[in-house]
Amino acid sequence: MTAPEADITLSAHDAPEFAPAQFVRWFREVAPYVHAFRGKTFVVAFGGELVRDGALNALIQDLSLLSSLGVKLVLVHGSRPQVNEQLKLKGYDQQFGSGTEPTSAEALECAKEAAGEIRLDIEASFSQGLPNTPMSHAHIRVISGNFVTARPVGVIDGVDYLHTGAVRKMDIDAIKSVINQSAIVLLSPLGFSPTGDAFNLAMEDLATSAAVALRAEKLIFLTPDNTVHNADGSVDTELAREDADRLLSDGSLDEETSRFLSYASLAVKRGVARAHLVPYPLDGSVLLEIFTHDGVGTMVVEDTLDDLRPATMDDVGAIVQLIEPLEADGTLVPRGRGVIERDVEKFTVLEHDGVIYGCVALIPYLDEGMAEMACLIVHPEWQSTGEGEILLRHTEARARAAGARRLFVLTTRTSHWFMKRGFVRGGIADLPRERQAHYNHSRNSLIFIKKL
Template sequence: MNHNDIETRVAQSASELDHAQFVRWFREVAPYVHDFRGNTFIIGFGGELIRDGALNALIHDLSLLSALGIKLVLVHGSRPQVNEQLRLKGYPTQFGRGIEPTSAEALECAKEAAGEIRLDIEAAFSQGLPNTPMSHAQIRIISGNFVTAMPVGIVDGVDYQHAGKVRKMDAAIMRSIIDEGSIVLLSPVGFSPTGEAFNLAMEDLATSAAVALRAEKLIFLTQGPIVCAEDGTVDSELAREDADKLLAGGTLSEDAHSFLSHASLAVKRGVARAHLVPYTLDGSILLETFTHDGVGTMVVENTLDDLRDATIDDVGAIVQLIEPLEKDGTLVPRGRATIEREVENFTVLEHDGVIYGCVALKPYLDEGMAEMACLIVHPEWQGAGEGEMLLRHTEARARAMGVKRLFVLTTRTSHWFMKRGFVQGGVADLPKERQAHYNRSRNSMVFIKRL
């Protein structure tokens, strides 16, 4: 083969690889596309995102979400722009995070900044040049007097003057706009029934909108990853209770505290999920939405109340759960004695004294691995996220043991695991001891997830 032939072959196989990767990636995303069609997302971001030049990239991603049938409400802040106006006009005041006293001059600056940002956002959504992500996008963005505000008033003797809070929102009109495919844009200025304007905090506004519309997601775009575990990695999921503990701990930065407290409040008031996602990472909103672990921190209502370690008294209930699946071949028969011996590996889901789910975690710590087995949710309770909760709990347990790779052996549930970040491996990838016990006649598939 001459040099040119080799180059052609290399180029061909590279493009075949690209095609294969593209198709695999597109298929992996499909379940999320189905899941989120018709959902309502509230996206809140500070004026910092605009100052840092990240607006266009965000609008490209939002237009894609909109095209996929996700209903969007955008809420922008304007703090750096207001501060800049104040500086230019020679006023000494500078705004920090959250609700702050607002003088008449600062309110004027806030109105100017809101007007300018609103026009910038409308302009960005009006782009449609060929060969750009906005080509063929025809998205209408609509703003209006949807927010009734009230004064913050005097707090601890301090008069907050023109600073306001959300009193109510016209959820019905906002819903009708998003239902017909347009996007609602909310600026951080609201009006009282007397027609007076008030300076609002973006976080308060976004949270109120998410609650009023009973949104599936509230997403705050932040300057960086702000909720990290002790080892410096981003906490990808926090139960609301844990978020509240972190908030009480007093270790968070001012920004992190403000975003996380609003995320927690939103979830407490019925928003399904609240996310903190760094806008500094290009495409972060897509990664957070369409990949299992995302790139930011997700706060969810604490649903872990039903989860607990199994005890020897649970063996009977676990056997009852497992038996039908052993009979139909979904699970490998274990026998009561094995479960009794290994009961400390099990976690169960219990509600009102009924065990309705279980999972086992068997560590192979020499090889930094662990096996997740016997993942079961009783058929009457399936489809409500309990399986996902057992998986997340098992991942957290495994991580705490220092496990780097979690594996499962499955014959019929491969797609469930693939959707949740597991990748197919082979028997040779298993710990040596586990390879020795691999049941070749069952021919189970091996799936592995890096933790």
């Protein structure tokens, strides 16, 4: 006999998809990002389309989590579809597109009404606190006000843009005072002149101006899906600013994507560390973009973030964390922290956005024209995307530059990976004499050698 539904209670452990080890591993892996972004300023911008499409509540829950993790948030919202709806209801013919257009007195009043409604919706969403929801126990203050001084766009090519404005300056001291008290600043797409006039602002211009003035760590544009794609249709997750500008100049992007990308590029050029185009229809896209290695959107940076560099003593802890699991399962010979500290200058690390996720060591035996590649490791979450190849090519180049003619490795688990990359089977007698003396016969590691 089936129990009544009201009597059935399931815990997370009863759910078939619950995997404690996986959850713990994930939680530990996002910790470096949490530490890196605590106290940093993010400017998050979205158009009225996000509100219209019912995605506001989920976004607010994710932003609430970011705020609780110590991220300082400035929110910038748009209101184009809401303004257009107000204009239509009042019988006006004007409808705003994605570019800069003149704003009539009637359209300005509609913009004020739309901005007020959206602001209240956002404040209401941040005020949630129902039990058993992501907003439970959240106490977040949202502050809005006359932070933005605007100027009229004026007359361009004979066209008077009337009440359409541009950002002249921002009250950065006031904004910093608010976000330093763990409150969130909310900016509506309206600015005010010293004469008391109001101007209709572009959300993208407002958000970029705020991010630049605040020297924000991130400017995040939440878009319907205006990410940049590769030839195979996959999202191009990271663009150097020069590459973004090249795309903009060749005219291959649609108008809306070009608009978002141009502001992202401008923000980075003016000192914002990273600018992101993130698709809001994907649930949790902001969290996925921030707390996963590749993210789900397109990120623009001054230079690409994957960085091969020599290891320093500050990297020893991260290298030990990469090595320990492989030592535990027998893949690598136990070394200990002291050995890593002693040999740290032989290591190269692979870093992304401040997180070390790969390493390799090069040990020279140049009297015999050889070098050993050791501790070639890429974190499991970031394997199968070419990082091992990057480390291998880098090590081969370092070995050649040092004068080595042959590169060798010792392995017990990954022989096929090296064979596919030009290494051939060797024997103990093929090793440098010093390395032969330290060969661990109990491990019986296989030896592979590659001519450089």
